[in-house]
Structures are given as C-alpha cells and as structure tokens.
Amino acid sequence: MSERSDLFNTFSVSQAWYDLVYAAQGKDYAEEVRRLRDLLRRDGIDAATLGRPPRILDVACGTGQHLARLSDFESVGVDVDPAMLDIAADRCPGTVLVEGDMRTLDPGGLGAPFDVVTCLFSAIAYMVDLDSLAEAIASMARCLSRDGVLVVEPFITPEMVSDGRPHAVFADHVDLKVVRMDVPRVHGRRLELEFHYLAADADGVEHRRERHELGIFSVDEIGEAFIAAGLRWTFDPDGISGHGRGLHLGRRRTC
Numbered sequence: 453m454s455e456r457s458d459l460f461n462t463f464s465v466s467q468a469w470y471d472l473v474y475a476a477q478g479k480d481y482a483e484e485v486r487r488l489r490d491l492l493r494r495d496g497i498d499a500a501t502l503g504r505p506p507r508i509l510d511v512a513c514g515t516g517q518h519l520a521r522l523s524d525f526e527s528v529g530v531d532v533d534p535a536m537l538d539i540a541a542d543r544c545p546g547t548v549l550v551e552g553d554m555r556t557l558d559p560g561g562l563g564a565p566f567d568v569v570t571c572l573f574s575a576i577a578y579m580v581d582l583d584s585l586a587e588a589i590a591s592m593a594r595c596l597s598r599d600g601v602l603v604v605e606p607f608i609t610p611e612m613v614s615d616g617r618p619h620a621v622f623a624d625h626v627d628l629k630v631v632r633m634d635v636p637r638v639h640g641r642r643l644e645l646e647f648h649y650l651a652a653d654a655d656g657v658e659h660r661r662e663r664h665e666l667g668i669f670s671v672d673e674i675g676e677a678f679i680a681a682g683l684r685w686t687f688d689p690d691g692i693s694g695h696g697r698g699l700h701l702g703r704r705r706t707c
Contacts, residue, residue, distance in 0.1 A: 464662060465660045466660065469623070469632075470536070470539075471539075473621055473630060476621050485518055495703075497567045497601060499524065507528075508522060508567065509527075511592055512554060512572070512578075513537075515539040516541075516544040519540065528562055528566070529550070532551065532554075534551050537550075554576075554579075554591060555579070564595040566596060568602075569600065570602075573693075574606060581641075586681075589602070589674075593678075593704075598704060601702065602700075602703075604699070604701075605693065607666060607697065610641065610668050615637060619634050619635075628652070628653050632647050634646060634647045642665055643666045644663070645666070646661060647664065674700050682704065683704060683705065684703045686700075688701060
C-alpha cells in the first residue's frame with residue numbers, strides 16, 4: 453500500500469476518480485443540463501431566440517461534464533485546477549479552457565460578454581468568507597452581457613450542516629474500486645472535510661488524503677452579494693440538481 457497526502461484546498465489528488473465518485477453518488481449531469489436549458493430558455497437565452505449560438509462561461513467547470521452537454525453553445529470554461537482542465541479538454545474538444553480563480557476573472561481575456569455565466573455544483577462554497585464570496589460574484593457579474601444571466605448553485609445552508617456524521621461512497625468497477633470517506637467538522641461558518649480515498653487496481657491499493665475547507669452561507673447572504681454586484685437577484689428553491697440546494701439567479705438591473 454502507498455499513501456499520499458495533499459492538503460491544498462481543491463480536488464488536488466483525486467482528479468482521475470472525480471467523475472467515478474460522483475457517478476456512484478447518482479449525480480445526473482444530463483438532467484441538470486436539461487433543467488438549466490429550460491431555465492435559460494425562459495430568459496430568451498437559446499439559439500432560436502438570439503439568432504445565434506448562446507455564449508456561456510462555466511466557472512469552476514471541473515471535468516467539463518456540463519459543458520460537454522452544451523456543445524451547441526459557444527463556450528468557455530474556467531477552473532483553478534489544471535488537471536481538471538486536462539480532463540475537460542478531452543471531453544470537450546473545441547471548448548476554450550482557461551486556468552483561473554473565480555475572484556479575479558479577466559472579462560476581456562475570456563472573451564466577455566457572455567449570455568450566461570454559470571458556477572455550478574456548489575463550487576461557490578470554496579469562497580470561505582463573505583469577502584471572498586462578494587469578490588467572486590462581482591467578478592462573474594463583470595463577464596455578463598447586458599441581458600445576461602448569472603447562475604450560481606449554492607452549497608448547504610447553516611441549518612443543514614451535520615458535524616461529525618461519517619460519509620462514504622463506493623465506486624465499484626471491474627478493474628478499479630474507489631472508496632471515499634470523510635467525517636465533516638464544523639468550525640463556526642466553515643466546514644472542514646478531509647477526504648480519505650482507497651483505490652484498488654491491478655497494481656495494488658493506494659491511500660490518498662485531500663483536505664477541503666468550505667464556506668457555509670445563508671440564502672440571503674449570497675443574495676446580498678448578487679445585489680452588491682449590481683444584479684437583480686432571485687432564488688429558485690428547486691434548482692437543477694434535485695438535492696434541495698436551490699439556485700441563485702442574477703440579471704443586470706435596467707432602468
């Protein structure tokens with residue numbers, strides 16, 4: 453058995469297993485994209501209404517699972533992790549992929565403005581305090597077109613946090629077994645997760661550890677960041693993932 457530890461606050465040692473783990477949890481990207489399309493269509497963001505392919509910026513795009521299902525969009529993906537972008541590049545040929553921090557996006561360098569900017573799968577929670585949250589929302593808002601929509605999927609709210617309740621998921625494949633376990637620890641408004649992975653293949657069993665620190669924000673706190681960024685904010689409690697986390701939507705204010 454070998455052991456490897458990396459305490460950087462991202463999926464820094466598990467990129468190759470990321471999709472396997474979340475597939476084992478039942479994450480349905482196709483259904484999420486279907487719901488996202490319905491939401492955007494109501495705002496007139498589709499090719500039929502615009503007369504051209506809509507332009508999307510997916511912030512914290514990860515392995516490109518959402519972008520791969522939006523191939524009819526003119527798309528750009530941003531992620532802080534180059535290894536995630538490598539996986540996304542294989543999945544989304546022709547998509548522009550850029551390494552970057554959601555707090556400091558460069559609108560011009562990314563090709564803004566965009567009809568829609570998304571930040572999905574609770575990636576906004578990696579902003580661990582209100583200042584970072586405000587910076588990220590403002591940064592994404594600057595990339596919107598005049599009639600664009602910012603779509604942010606939140607993490608859990610303070611009342612949903614469970615301290616000390618063990619979690620585990622098992623990805624079971626013929627030639628690869630991956631187990632991920634963690635015991636959440638809450639410190640004020642921050643959630644600390646230390647994921648332990650056991651992966652078994654023909655070469656043996658490997659143990660890796662990966663630490664994540666997440667901010668826990670209320671619905672209204674995220675809404676206030678949207679308003680401070682000059683957006684009209686609404687909250688959709690149903691969301692697109694089916695896990696009850698909802699969805700924050702921001703549109704530029706018009707007189």
